[in-house]
Amino acid sequence: MAAAGITVGVVEDHPLYRAAVVGLLDAAPDFALCTAAGSVAEFATTRRCPNCVVLLDMELPGVRGAAAVRAVTGLGHRVLVLSAQAGRPEVRGAMAAGAAGYLSKRADGDEILRGLRQVAAGHRYASATLASVLTDDCVGRTAQPELSDREIDVLSWLAAGERDEDIARTLKISVRTVRSYLDRIRDKTGLRRRSALTRYAIEHGVADFSTTGGRLSA
Numbered sequence: 001m002a003a004a005g006i007t008v009g010v011v012e013d014h015p016l017y018r019a020a021v022v023g024l025l026d027a028a029p030d031f032a033l034c035t036a037a038g039s040v041a042e043f044a045t046t047r048r049c050p051n052c053v054v055l056l057d058m059e060l061p062g063v064r065g066a067a068a069v070r071a072v073t074g075l076g077h078r079v080l081v082l083s084a085q086a087g088r089p090e091v092r093g094a095m096a097a098g099a100a101g102y103l104s105k106r107a108d109g110d111e112i113l114r115g116l117r118q119v120a121a122g123h124r125y126a127s128a129t130l131a132s133v134l135t136d137d138c139v140g141r142t143a144q145p146e147l148s149d150r151e152i153d154v155l156s157w158l159a160a161g162e163r164d165e166d167i168a169r170t171l172k173i174s175v176r177t178v179r180s181y182l183d184r185i186r187d188k189t190g191l192r193r194r195s196a197l198t199r200y201a202i203e204h205g206v207a208d209f210s211t212t213g214g215r216l217s218a
Contacts, residue, residue, distance in 0.1 A: 006120045007052035009077065010036040011043045013060050021055060024109045040071050050076060053120045058083040058090060069097035070170065080119045082112065096153060097170060101125030146188045152206055154181040158194060159201035
């Protein structure tokens with residue numbers, strides 16, 4: 001590993017794609033590969049650079065999706081997601097969990113390197129995938145001005161089936177604050193049950209129940 005440059009960890013379970021990314025980094029003079037792993041668990045046990053930027057796939061064995069982002073950021077790393085899943089729920093979930101950017105696997109090598117440089121410099125990387133979702137969010141939020149941005153965040157995670165405690169941990173707020181937001185959402189929508197709020201979230205584009213894996217609860 002080179003002594004200077006941007007150190008990068010790669011977490012990708014497909015060997016061919018992982019090898020391609022490693023080759024891309026090896027060919028770039030300002031990058032140094034820290035660790036290449038096939039899962040979050042493997043990365044956690046083999047990482048050699050505590051401050052490296054992590055290029056993270058979302059579809060992994062074991063810990064995956066937004067939980068994978070939380071796990072890696074929890075180790076102190078900045079995360080740039082590189083995933084074949086680029087739908088609105090996946091992108092919003094990753095960003096809410098702490099990712100600094102989101103790339104589709106359709107991105108070319110130049111864009112991957114550009115994104116890593118931005119994230120390593122402490123910035124967020126607004127790829128075309130992320131920009132599209134943010135634009136859709138703005139349109140959706142304009143259609144429902146009665147809910148604040150934070151209330152929409154809480155409602156989105158509720159619709160994904162998360163408990164109040166999980167929402168609090170993800171958004172880095174207290175459980176009491178989560179419940180305060182839920183009370184406001186209930187007052188504004190006139191809906192009391194979590195199942196009704198989930199349906200409201202789906203109908204208003206806050207969440208897509210068919211892809212969140214959420215569960216209806218009373």
